Amino acid sequence: MSYSANTMSAIKIKRVYESVAKDEYRILVDRLWPRGVTKEQAAIDLWLKEIAPSPELRKWFNHDPEKFNEFRNRYVEELEKNPATATVLSLLTKHNTVTLVYAAKNVDINHAVVLKAFMESM
Numbered sequence: 342m343s344y345s346a347n348t349m350s351a352i353k354i355k356r357v358y359e360s361v362a363k364d365e366y367r368i369l370v371d372r373l374w375p376r377g378v379t380k381e382q383a384a385i386d387l388w389l390k391e392i393a394p395s396p397e398l399r400k401w402f403n404h405d406p407e408k409f410n411e412f413r414n415r416y417v418e419e420l421e422k423n424p425a426t427a428t429v430l431s432l433l434t435k436h437n438t439v440t441l442v443y444a445a446k447n448v449d450i451n452h453a454v455v456l457k458a459f460m461e462s463m
Contacts, residue, residue: 350433352460353440354453357383366436368429370453372396375444385442387432391425394452409450416455429460 353365357375361367361384369375369385372393394402394416402412420426433439445451 350436351438352433352457353438354457355440355442356448357442357444362438362440365438365440366432367440367442368392368432369442370456371442371444372399373444378444383442389425389428392420392423392429392456395419399452404445404447404450406447406450412452413455416452417459420456420459426460426463429456430463433460 350366357369357371357378367384367386369383369388370392372390374388375383393399394412398412398415398419402408429439441453441456443451443453445453
């Protein structure tokens with residue numbers, strides 16, 4: 342499935358603990374609900390657990406920076422076969438800004454970074 346860049350919205354990534362912008366459609370892309378955050382605080386429009394890395398991959402990676410390149414490759418392989426990517430692509434055509442929300446502490450080395458790059462390459 343391919344979408345032209347001019348029909349797609351801006352994709353942002355943001356920790357769930359950051360403030361909510363007015364015009365963003367927020368997709369929680371974690372398989373587990375973030376600790377210490379209520380549904381009201383998270384202001385999530387869609388919780389798309391299925392787009393998160395598999396439990397096996399998540400546990401293997403364990404947020405180890407030395408494993409990030411291999412994690413990225415394995416996660417992209419999962420995304421290429423994941424029907425939930427079509428859901429995200431569809432939402433990108435319906436909203437001006439789609440924000441992929443995650444809970445990981447490291448803002449540079451996490452699955453949302455990989456997911457954003459993957460979606461932008463579609």
